[in-house]
Amino acid sequence: MPSPSPQATAIVARARALRAEALGCRQRRVLLVSGEAGWCEHQALAVLAALPGLATTWLSARASPPQAEPLSAARKLLGRELALLVYDAHGGFDPDAFGAATGALVGGGLLLLLTPPLAEWSTLTDPQTARLAPWPHPPQPGGRFIARLARVLASDPALIHVDQSQPPAHWPRLAPPAPSPAPPPAPDAEGAASADQARAIAAVLRVARGRAHRPLVLSAHRGRGKSAALGIAARRLLAEAEGYRILVTAPNRGAATTLLGHAGNHPGIDFVAPADLLDRHPAADLVLVDEAAAIPAPLLEGLLHRYPRLVFAATVHGYEGTGRGFELRFRDALDHHTPGWRLERLEQPIRWAAHDPLEALGFRALLLDAAIPAIDPPTSGALAGITCEHLDRDTLAGDETTLAALFGLLVQAHYQTRPADLRMLLDGPGVRVYACRLAGRVVATLIASAEGGIDDPALRAAIFEGRRRPRGHLLPQTLSAHAGLAEAPALRALRVVRIATHPALRRHGLGTRLLTTLQAAARAEGLDLVGTSFGATPGLLAFWRGQGWRLAQVGTSRNAASGEHAVVLLSASSTAGAHLTQRAERRLGERIGTLLAGPLRMLDPEVAGALLAALPPAPSAPLDEVAAELRAFATAHRTLESSLAPLAGAVRARLAEALRAERIEPREAALLIACVLQMRPPTRLAAYSEDAGREALLARLRDITTRLLGEPIDSP
Numbered sequence: 001m002p003s004p005s006p007q008a009t010a011i012v013a014r015a016r017a018l019r020a021e022a023l024g025c026r027q028r029r030v031l032l033v034s035g036e037a038g039w040c041e042h043q044a045l046a047v048l049a050a051l052p053g054l055a056t057t058w059l060s061a062r063a064s065p066p067q068a069e070p071l072s073a074a075r076k077l078l079g080r081e082l083a084l085l086v087y088d089a090h091g092g093f094d095p096d097a098f099g100a101a102t103g104a105l106v107g108g109g110l111l112l113l114l115t116p117p118l119a120e121w122s123t124l125t126d127p128q129t130a131r132l133a134p135w136p137h138p139p140q141p142g143g144r145f146i147a148r149l150a151r152v153l154a155s156d157p158a159l160i161h162v163d164q165s166q167p168p169a170h171w172p173r174l175a176p177p178a179p180s181p182a183p184p185p186a187p188d189a190e191g192a193a194s195a196d197q198a199r200a201i202a203a204v205l206r207v208a209r210g211r212a213h214r215p216l217v218l219s220a221h222r223g224r225g226k227s228a229a230l231g232i233a234a235r236r237l238l239a240e241a242e243g244y245r246i247l248v249t250a251p252n253r254g255a256a257t258t259l260l261g262h263a264g265n266h267p268g269i270d271f272v273a274p275a276d277l278l279d280r281h282p283a284a285d286l287v288l289v290d291e292a293a294a295i296p297a298p299l300l301e302g303l304l305h306r307y308p309r310l311v312f313a314a315t316v317h318g319y320e321g322t323g324r325g326f327e328l329r330f331r332d333a334l335d336h337h338t339p340g341w342r343l344e345r346l347e348q349p350i351r352w353a354a355h356d357p358l359e360a361l362g363f364r365a366l367l368l369d370a371a372i373p374a375i376d377p378p379t380s381g382a383l384a385g386i387t388c389e390h391l392d393r394d395t396l397a398g399d400e401t402t403l404a405a406l407f408g409l410l411v412q413a414h415y416q417t418r419p420a421d422l423r424m425l426l427d428g429p430g431v432r433v434y435a436c437r438l439a440g441r442v443v444a445t446l447i448a449s450a451e452g453g454i455d456d457p458a459l460r461a462a463i464f465e466g467r468r469r470p471r472g473h474l475l476p477q478t479l480s481a482h483a484g485l486a487e488a489p490a491l492r493a494l495r496v497v498r499i500a501t502h503p504a505l506r507r508h509g510l511g512t513r514l515l516t517t518l519q520a521a522a523r524a525e526g527l528d529l530v531g532t533s534f535g536a537t538p539g540l541l542a543f544w545r546g547q548g549w550r551l552a553q554v555g556t557s558r559n560a561a562s563g564e565h566a567v568v569l570l571s572a573s574s575t576a577g578a579h580l581t582q583r584a585e586r587r588l589g590e591r592i593g594t595l596l597a598g599p600l601r602m603l604d605p606e607v608a609g610a611l612l613a614a615l616p617p618a619p620s621a622p623l624d625e626v627a628a629e630l631r632a633f634a635t636a637h638r639t640l641e642s643s644l645a646p647l648a649g650a651v652r653a654r655l656a657e658a659l660r661a662e663r664i665e666p667r668e669a670a671l672l673i674a675c676v677l678q679m680r681p682p683t684r685l686a687a688y689s690e691d692a693g694r695e696a697l698l699a700r701l702r703d704i705t706t707r708l709l710g711e712p713i714d715s716p
Contacts, residue, residue: 008046010168014160015047017174019110026107026184028358032153033114034121035164037090040114041065043162044086047112054083059101061091061127071097071128076254077104081351088114089121092128093146095419099366103222103315107184107352117165118154122147131420132428134451134472143427144397152365158357185350191232191262196346197225203344204233204311208286212308214340217292217330219314221368223351223359226313230288231262237286238268247284249274251294259290274299281306291315292330298558300330304337366419370408373441375504382438388513390521391433397426405442406435413500421498430472432494434517436501436510444501444510448518452476452528454489463489475531478568483553483584491528491576494518515547519571528577535564538610538666544569551614552584554592556599565603567611589615593652596677605670605678612673613659618652626650634705640675640698647676647705654708663707672704 004012011033018029031047033040041064048056057077060068068088074097082104087097105111116124122142129140153159160172185193192198200218207216218226234246246269250256253271263269272282274295284307292300292312303310312330334341349356363369396403407425410417425433430450435442451473454460462468464486469477475495479488496518501510515530522530534540536554545551548571555566572578592615596608626646632638633647640647651672658664664672674680682694 004046007164007168008043010171011043011162012046012050014162014171014174015110015112016050018160019051019108021174022110023108026353027356028105028107028109028111028352030111030113030156030159030358030361032159032161033112034117034161037062037088037114037116039164040090041088044088044112044114048084048086051084051110055081056084056086057082057101057104058086058088059097060086060088061094062088074098074100076252077101080104080254080257081106083109084112085109086112086114090114090116092126093142093149094128095145095366095423099362099368099419102358102362105352105358106223107356109352111358113153113159115150115153117163118150121150129423129427130471132424134429134449135470137429137472140427140429144393145423145426148397148426149365152361156357156361156364159361190236192229193225193350194346194348196220196348197229197232197350200226200229200344200346201233201236203342204230204288205236207309207311208233208237211340213338214342215304215310215312215334215338217312217314217334217341217343218346219316219343220346221316221349221359223349223356224346225350226346227256227258227290228262228350229346230290230311230313231259231264234259234263234269234286234288235266238263238266244268245283245285246270246288247272247277247282247286248288248290249277249295250290255291255294259288278302278306285309286311289313297330297333301333301337304333367404367407367422368419370404370411372408372412372502373405375438375441375443375502378438378505378508383508386436386438386443386510386513388434388436388510388517390517391435393426393431393433396433402435402442406433406445409442409445409500409502410447410498412503414498417498424497431497432518432521434514436513438505443505444514445499446496446511446514446518447498448494448530449497451493451495452489453492460486460489474533475529475568478533478553479580479584482555483568484587485580485584488580491574491580492526493529493531493577494522494527496530496532511543512547515571519573522573526574528572528574529570529581530573531568531570533566533568535559536567536607536611537564538606541567541607541610541614545614547571550581550585551588551611552581553588554595554600554611556595565600565607585615589618593618593648593677596673597679601678601680603678605674606666608673608678609655609659609666609669612652612669613656615656617654617656618649630705630709634702634709640701644676644679647672650705650708651676654710658708658710661710663710664704668704668707671701672708675701 015031018031022029033043045065058068059071059074061071062068071094077100083106085101085105087101102111115121124142125139126142126146127139133140162171187193188198190198190201192201203216207214218229220226237246238244248256248259248269248271256271260271278299286309287303287307289295289303289310289312293314407422410421424431425447428449432448434446436444452475454476459468463477463480466481473489475493476489479485499511499514519530532544549569551567552570553568558564559566570581570584572581592611600608629638629643629646630650633643655669659666659669671685674685682697685697
């Protein structure tokens, strides 16, 4: 076997010293190896050979070396513990994978980060940008995100940087390590390794032993021991009561490894996939949901209906979305279904010691700790000083204060904000960034993306026929393939991707100002449309309709993450855009009745009411032609079944006006829609009616119908 090169010998010496230093303080260390891909790989293999027997994962988008796993394998590291991680960025840098994988390194662990030369990295094509680039853009250079990342790495005082272009004599040296490794914190008698963890364990036990329907949410950054807390509590409960049954769920079984390991090998605890938990509904005394922020929201909400004792654990911010956003997004469901729920936060790290350099590097590089500043309630004078502007992304990438404030707003406002969104924000082709400032600070932001303008008739036909879905063209593809508007892909549009306002400044018109600015920009550029797509709720629909935007499309299936049906709303900025918008609204109005009776039959009737209120009244038979039928139902004893057809016409024709005039309330409209348009059986309408029994329900429907019509009905 050939002897190692002087460079490999020097790198191995530094890796060993870093590993010893990390063990000595129970923190983690970073060895950055930059240069050509083959050279970096050779050095990493030498380090692995010198540090055998460690729990190791090598992540890379390249096929070499054979033991490398794809970057997508980072998802499997949720809940796992690593001593050595090799992250090869030569095949592209995935921010989500980096955030997830580094969170699996334990105290004493070592990260080998392999990169191209830092000065050149941002100019090299990065295959991972394919996820950002809309059709027909090919993968792009690393760009602003990688240039910023390279600056963060180069300025980090804690990592050791080994540069191929420098001789080993110029590489940083390490001080002698501590004489012996620092032991991990000794657990208390109950198994807790910190006061935070002990409090979390006690809270889990209270859920198990206390009153039902009072779930617990554990929220923490990675490494705080929340998964272990679940496992320790489970072990205690299983030891106390024979026959006790605990079910564990997580995005995948690997994500529950830590929890199950601390629970011990006990027949009373089993892992069940989230979907299986809902479909099969196995019996359980307690359900523990680990890495809840990575599980689709409708599944989590479904668990609230099925199981009386639940604990959810969520990472504050990671590759799968934000725990802060999860907490905010899920809070409404918890408040509605289980108002006695509790939140516990774990701050003290356990997996590594406090002030860990790798955690600090991850926070800074990916803005994982981005937060919004506290703002006092604004005065009218302060509001008058708010400015709205289009941000230059080159400037933004170099302005850490503005970038962190802007990303913090997105984290706070949107459940699914991930590290990859930071890269999209800085480098997505066609992305526009707008912001409102108060006294120089960013207090609201809007992110938009250019779509459409597809000139190829063959491609437009393939989109219409459902054979092609060009990447990055959500609005035109949806309007063509689903709304039946074949010309939509030819029009040029700006899609609102995200909009967020500081909580202290909501309802002060900042969102309206940002949208007005975007619409003016679209008109100035000669674009046709400004549009948006989001999970429909009555509140969001009211906001966008209040801006004058028109409802153009409703998705017939629930979004996997939000649990809501996606809607598309449009605002025209050209004559062609106005024509398409009017057609889309008219066509949806013609079809909404069929959709509500078919694929949208299980849509929340209150959402359906908001959709109907947003659409123009549908043409129907003149009321005087069906007056006798309507009067006989509303004021006498005509059956519901024989009155459904005229009732459906009356609801479509008069619901929006009756809601505006406040003759009926949204919840009453929901009951009408569920019964008359969605044709749900009376036995399934209890959630929308306080009345018990069919006769009481019919009496309520008759009363609502009378007020819906609003005026006496004359006989024909």
